[in-house]
Every structure is written in C-alpha cells, then in structure tokens.
Amino acid sequence: SYDLTQPPSVSVSPGQTASITCSGDKLGDKYTSWYQQKSGQSPVLVIYQDNKRPSGIPERFSGSNSGNTATLTISGTQAVDEADYYCQAWDRSTGVFGGGAKLTVL
Amino acid sequence: VHLVESGGALVQSGRSLRLSCAASGFTFEDYAMHWVRQVPGKGLEWVSGITWNSGTIGYADSVKGRFTTSRDNAKNSLYLQMNSLRPEDMAVYYCAKDRGATGWHYFDSWGQGTLVTVSS
Numbered sequence: 001s002y003d004l005t006q007p008p009s010v011s012v013s014p015g016q017t018a019s020i021t022c023s024g025d026k027l028g029d030k031y032t033s034w035y036q037q038k039s040g041q042s043p044v045l046v047i048y049q050d051n052k053r054p055s056g057i058p059e060r061f062s063g064s065n066s067g068n069t070a071t072l073t074i075s076g077t078q079a080v081d082e083a084d085y086y087c088q089a090w091d092r093s094t095g096v097f098g099g100g101a102k103l104t105v106l
Numbered sequence: 107v108h109l110v111e112s113g114g115a116l117v118q119s120g121r122s123l124r125l126s127c128a129a130s131g132f133t134f135e136d137y138a139m140h141w142v143r144q145v146p147g148k149g150l151e152w153v154s155g156i157t158w159n160s161g162t163i164g165y166a167d168s169v170k171g172r173f174t175t176s177r178d179n180a181k182n183s184l185y186l187q188m189n190s191l192r193p194e195d196m197a198v199y200y201c202a203k204d205r206g207a208t209g210w211h212y213f214d215s216w217g218q219g220t221l222v223t224v225s226s
Contacts, residue, residue: 001167033212035150042200042216043142043150054214086150090210093164095140095152 002091004098011104018074020101022087025068030089032070034063037100038083046085047072079105107131107215109201114220121191127184127201127217135159135179138204140213141186143197153199154186158207169195188222196224 004024012018022032032050035043045054047063050070060075070089074081082105087098113125127139141153154175156163163175174187184201198221202213 031212035213037150042218043213044216045212045214048205048212048214088150088152088212093210094166095142095155095210097150097152100149 002089002094002096004087004089004096006085006087006098006101008099009102009104011106012074012077013106014079015076018077018081018103018105020072020074020085020087020103022070022072022098023068024070024089024096027068027070027089028066030065030091032063032065033088034070034072035086035088036081036083037086043086074103077103077105081105107203109203109215109217111199111201111217111220114199114222116223116225117191119191119193119224119226122187122189123191123222125186125188125199125220125222127186129182129184129201129203132203134177134182136207138207138210139177139184140202140204140210141175141184142200142202142213142216143195144200144219145197151197155204155210156184157209162208164210191222191224193224193226196222198222 034047037043050065051063108130110128138157140155198219200219201217203215
C-alpha cells in the first residue's frame with residue numbers, strides 16, 4: 001500500500017514561517033492536497049493540486065510538490081493557524097492521507 | 107455548501123448500521139462524493155468514493171466487502187451501509203464533496219461528522 005509520511009509535530013514562533021512536509025514514493029507525480037483541522041472541528045481544504053489556494057484561504061498558505069516530497073508552507077504564521085494538518089493524495093484510485101502534523105505556534 | 111451526516115450510533119460488533127449525508131447549497135448530482143473517517147484523536151482515513159452517477163464506486167481495503175456506498179440524486183443524499191462492523195470501525199464518519207463529477211480529486215467541503223461506536 002502507498003504511504004504518506006508527515007512529522008508528528010512542527011513548532012513555529014508567531015510571525016515566522018512554518019514548513020510541513022509530506023513524503024511518499026514519487027509523490028511529485030501525483031497531485032497533493034492539504035487539510036487543516038482545528039480542535040473539535042471538521043477538516044478544511046487549504047491547498048489543492050499541490051499549490052492552489054481555495055477562495056477564502058489566506059495568501060500566507062502555499063504549497064509545493066516535487067520528487068518524493070510535498071510541502072505546505074505558512075508564512076507569517078499566526079496563532080489561529082495552530083491545528084493539525086493532513087496531506088492527501090490518490091494512489092490507484094485509493095485515497096491516502098498522511099498521519100497528520102500538529103502545528104504549534106509558540 | 108452544507109453537508110449533514112446522520113445515523114451514527116452505538117452498535118455491537120458484527121451488526122449493521124446505515125449512515126446518511128444530506129446535501130444542500132449545490133447541485134448534488136454534479137459532484138462525486140466521499141466518506142472519510144477519523145478515530146477520535148487519530149488521523150483521517152478515506153473510506154469510499156462514488157461518482158456523480160454511481161458509475162464508479164471505490165473502497166478502502168479495510169472496508170471492502172463490508173461497506174456499500176450509494177447515493178440518491180433525487181433526494182440529494184449519500185449513504186454508507188456498514189455491515190459486519192468491527193471495533194476498529196469505531197470513528198467519526200465525515201461526508202465530503204469532491205470538486206468534480208468523475209474521478210477523484212480533492213475534498214472541497216466537509217460535513218460535521220457522525221460518531222459510530224462499536225462495542226465488542
């Protein structure tokens with residue numbers, strides 16, 4: 001089965017840049033999407049097709065995907081960005097999520 | 107877009123349960139739909155997807171042969187029939203909208219989820 005690996009936790013100071021990685025075999029050949037899930041809430045799409053932002057998502061959220069790694073970058077991180085972040089891709093028509101990364105804004 | 111799941115309950119291992127998802131705010135028949143689950147405190151797991159006309163239905167290996175996804179476009183509703191439930195099926199089940207009608211893309215809207223508890 002196909003696996004996506006994320007760091008369990010990422011810490012960042014307010015105003016700094018947070019990078020959350022997602023690794024998988026030849027992930028760069030697939031589209032990756034990213035979901036933000038705040039405590040007690042449903043997930044929200046923040047990046048789709050590697051680097052596109054849905055309407056309503058702040059410009060500080062960006063994404064990239066190349067080789068075996070996709071990266072979600074949050075520039076000028078704010079306290080409201082503290083959440084779990086999940087990457088997701090499709091492998092042979094099966095949905096695969098990363099294990100999730102907990103972003104802490106210290 | 108508004109997605110409202112229902113049907114979650116406490117059920118014994120081996121029994122069946124049917125979840126529903128009522129959709130509004132968009133043209134339901136124009137989009138594929140999915141079920142995604144999450145064990146409380148754990149990560150997300152894709153369960154199943156269904157194209158706009160039910161022509162293609164996909165399942166995760168963990169539920170294949172036990173769960174059946176269907177939809178009724180006339181009722182703007184998505185369903186998940188869960189048979190032979192196991193303790194490891196205990197999770198919050200989310201209904202999620204795909205951005206397209208055919209194939210799988212990404213989940214652009216999610217419901218609030220419904221909790222399924224399976225006792226052994």
